[in-house]
Structure formats: C-alpha cells, structure tokens
Amino acid sequence: MSSSRKTNRDHAKKKQRPMVEDEVIAQQLEQLLTPAITSQENYYRQLGLRDRQ
Secondary structure, three states: OOOOOOOOHHHHOOOOOOOOOOHHHHHHHHHHHHHHHHHHHHHHHHHOOOOOO
C-alpha cells in the first residue's frame, strides 16, 4: 500500500518582500549616523584598550 502525502508548500513562500530603498531616506540616514559612528570609533581608539605593549 502506498500512501500519498500532501506537501505543505507554505514554508517555501516568502512572507516578506524586500523594501524598495529610497535614495533620499538612505542619504539622510547616512548623514545622521556617520558622524556618530566616527566619534565612537575615535573614542574607542583613544581608550587604547587594544594597544599591545
């Protein structure tokens, strides 16, 4: 006796689609975040925690 299994293809369906990137929003985020990230990097370097002596 062979039994046929029903396959559930729900796992293969994408539930979320990637958003279309808006250039204006991406540019504004970059302008806001870049100075903050740079200052954090500079502060980390000033601490000298990774300096090997």
